[in-house]
Amino acid sequence: MSDLPQEETPEAVVSAEPKGIRYAAPALEKGLDILEALSETSEGYTLNELCQALGRNVNEIFRMAVTLQRRGYIQADQNDRYTLTLKMFQLAQRQQPIKSLVSTALPLLHELAERARQSCHLSIFQNGRVIIIAQVDSPERWSFGLKIGVVMGLTDTSSGHVLLAYQDEVERTRMLSSHIRVEGELQMDPGQLFALLKEVRVQGYASMPSIQIQGITNIAFPILSMGGKVVAAVNIPHIARIDGTLRPDIEQIKGIMTNICGRLSARMGYDSESA
Known part of the structure; x- marks a missing residue:
C-alpha cells in the first residue's frame, strides 16, 4: 500500500461537510480565507499572526501562502509580513x-x-x-x-x-x-x-x-x-x-x-x- 494520501471521492467530501453543502474544496477555502483576512488589514500579517486570525495551524497555511505569493496575489516584505497585491483588482x-x-x-x-x-x-x-x-x-x-x-x-x-x-x-x-x-x-x-x-x-x-x-x-x-x-x-x-x-x-x-x-x-x- 502507498503511504501517499488517497484521493477523496465526491461522496467522502460530501459526508465530511455540514448539511446543505453539496461539494467542498478545502484547499480553495483556505486560500480564500487568507485573501479575505489580508483584505481587512493595511499592515499585513506574519505567518503566525495569519494562523491566529484564521484559527488554523502553520502546516495548514504555509503552502497555501507560498502558492498565493508565487502566483502574485500576496507579497511578503523584509519582515515576512504578508499583504495583498493589486492582482485581484x-x-x-x-x-x-x-x-x-x-x-x-x-x-x-x-x-x-x-x-x-x-x-x-x-x-x-x-x-x-x-x-x-x-x-x-x-x-x-x-x-x-x-x-x-x-x-x-x-x-x-x-x-x-x-x-x-x-x-x-x-x-x-x-x-x-x-x-x-x-x-x-x-x-x-x-x-x-x-x-x-x-x-x-x-x-x-x-x-x-x-x-x-x-x-x-x-x-x-x-x-x-x-x-x-x-x-x-x-x-x-x-x-x-x-x-x-x-x-x-x-x-x-x-x-x-x-x-x-x-x-x-x-x-x-x-x-x-x-x-
Missing part, C-alpha cells in the same frame, strides 16, 4: 463593464481636473468595499489624490454616501450588510446615516470635510445609468489655496461637477428627461 478591471466605465469616464475626468484645478477620482462599490477605479491629478504644481485600487469607507465618506443615497431600500440594505469596514472607518449611527443620505438625495451631491486629512473638503456627485441607477461616484478632494491665486471656489466646482457628471451619466444611458 487588476483582474476585476478586465471585466468589460468596469473597463467601459473607466474608458468613458477618463476624458471627462481630465476635463474636470483642468476646469476645477483639482484632482478627482472615480469610485464604485464592489465586494463590500468602495474602491477607486480611476484617478486624475490636478494640473497645478501640487495635488492631493488617491491611488487606483485604494479602498475607502462606505459610511463615512462622501463617495460612500453618494453610492448609498441613490439606491432603493433593498439594495442599500444589501450594501450595508455586505460592507467590510476599512481601517479607521468611523461607526455611524444608522439614524444619522439615513438622515444624511436623504439630504444627499435632496441636494444631489455629498460634501464633507475629510475625516482623515485636515484641510480637505470632499465633494462627490453620482454617475447614473438607465433607470437612475447609480453606477459610480466622482469625488474631488478639494484643497483651498491661501496665496490669493484665483481658482474656482467650492460653489463654482459644484457647478462644474454638475455639468461633467451630468454628461457622463448621459453617456452611461441616463435620461434626465424621463427621470
Whole structure:
C-alpha cells in the first residue's frame, strides 16, 4: 500500500461537510480565507499572526501562502509580513463593464481636473468595499489624490454616501450588510446615516470635510445609468489655496461637477428627461 494520501471521492467530501453543502474544496477555502483576512488589514500579517486570525495551524497555511505569493496575489516584505497585491483588482478591471466605465469616464475626468484645478477620482462599490477605479491629478504644481485600487469607507465618506443615497431600500440594505469596514472607518449611527443620505438625495451631491486629512473638503456627485441607477461616484478632494491665486471656489466646482457628471451619466444611458 502507498503511504501517499488517497484521493477523496465526491461522496467522502460530501459526508465530511455540514448539511446543505453539496461539494467542498478545502484547499480553495483556505486560500480564500487568507485573501479575505489580508483584505481587512493595511499592515499585513506574519505567518503566525495569519494562523491566529484564521484559527488554523502553520502546516495548514504555509503552502497555501507560498502558492498565493508565487502566483502574485500576496507579497511578503523584509519582515515576512504578508499583504495583498493589486492582482485581484487588476483582474476585476478586465471585466468589460468596469473597463467601459473607466474608458468613458477618463476624458471627462481630465476635463474636470483642468476646469476645477483639482484632482478627482472615480469610485464604485464592489465586494463590500468602495474602491477607486480611476484617478486624475490636478494640473497645478501640487495635488492631493488617491491611488487606483485604494479602498475607502462606505459610511463615512462622501463617495460612500453618494453610492448609498441613490439606491432603493433593498439594495442599500444589501450594501450595508455586505460592507467590510476599512481601517479607521468611523461607526455611524444608522439614524444619522439615513438622515444624511436623504439630504444627499435632496441636494444631489455629498460634501464633507475629510475625516482623515485636515484641510480637505470632499465633494462627490453620482454617475447614473438607465433607470437612475447609480453606477459610480466622482469625488474631488478639494484643497483651498491661501496665496490669493484665483481658482474656482467650492460653489463654482459644484457647478462644474454638475455639468461633467451630468454628461457622463448621459453617456452611461441616463435620461434626465424621463427621470
